[in-house]
Amino acid sequence: MLIHSGLRRNRWLVVVPWNYLWIWMKSLNMDSTNNPCFSDNCRKCARLAAFLDQVRCSHPDYYARPVPPFGVNDPRLLIVGLAPGMHGANRTGRPFTGDFAGILLYRTLHKYGFSSAPESVSATDGLKLIGCRITNAVKCLPPQNKPEPAEIRQCNAYLACEIAGLDKKAVILALGTVAHQAVLRALELKLKDFPFSHGAVHALPGGASLYDSYHCSRYNTQTKRLTAEMFESVFAEIRNNLPGS
Numbered sequence: 001m002l003i004h005s006g007l008r009r010n011r012w013l014v015v016v017p018w019n020y021l022w023i024w025m026k027s028l029n030m031d032s033t034n035n036p037c038f039s040d041n042c043r044k045c046a047r048l049a050a051f052l053d054q055v056r057c058s059h060p061d062y063y064a065r066p067v068p069p070f071g072v073n074d075p076r077l078l079i080v081g082l083a084p085g086m087h088g089a090n091r092t093g094r095p096f097t098g099d100f101a102g103i104l105l106y107r108t109l110h111k112y113g114f115s116s117a118p119e120s121v122s123a124t125d126g127l128k129l130i131g132c133r134i135t136n137a138v139k140c141l142p143p144q145n146k147p148e149p150a151e152i153r154q155c156n157a158y159l160a161c162e163i164a165g166l167d168k169k170a171v172i173l174a175l176g177t178v179a180h181q182a183v184l185r186a187l188e189l190k191l192k193d194f195p196f197s198h199g200a201v202h203a204l205p206g207g208a209s210l211y212d213s214y215h216c217s218r219y220n221t222q223t224k225r226l227t228a229e230m231f232e233s234v235f236a237e238i239r240n241n242l243p244g245s
């Protein structure tokens, strides 16, 4: 909508309705105080907020804030990782981008048609996810990559919000035990009823599915706990079982 500013002659203001602005902000993963699923100003975990304050001082060029989910807003596949890595997502501002853990993940996503490119370099490299979204159980960088149980619980409200918005038949892929348990917590399900195991597929109440994989971390891939073949077999299974695939 155009209105005359009334301030100077021949000056006009563009007024954008709030609902359009909100959709645009969501598409860019921008923060809004009205977004119940994410806030890049969140400081609910005092230890993590203080750590990020330090990191912003020591690495002023790093993103160093809660890392937003990345991907489409109506995913058929939601991938849940653990938390941003110091020199990866915490540096670039995009999950699994800029460090070792993302190499196998994006290569595999591309191979199975979930990503427009096999390598995620930066938050501005133009890569698009296809029918897919990536988030973390904990949105802030934890010291030594180890969030405390209370921090995982605190951040779970954001994950629960994100999962609540999924399609009934969506697939959730948990990378590692912490992510697996965070998904169950978000859905208020009992851990003992859905034990984590690499390659396991759990039918969730309501029709969605939870797939498990070992996390694609440097440690797991270098020790061969997780090989490329093992990881790809999980994605092949997901691709085969996704509705409309």
Ligand code: SF4
Pocket (backbone or CB within 6 Å): 039, 042, 043, 044, 045, 046, 048, 049, 066, 138, 139, 140, 151, 154, 155, 156
């Ligand atoms: S980990 Fe989650 S809940 Fe804790 S401060 Fe970061 S965004 Fe907030």
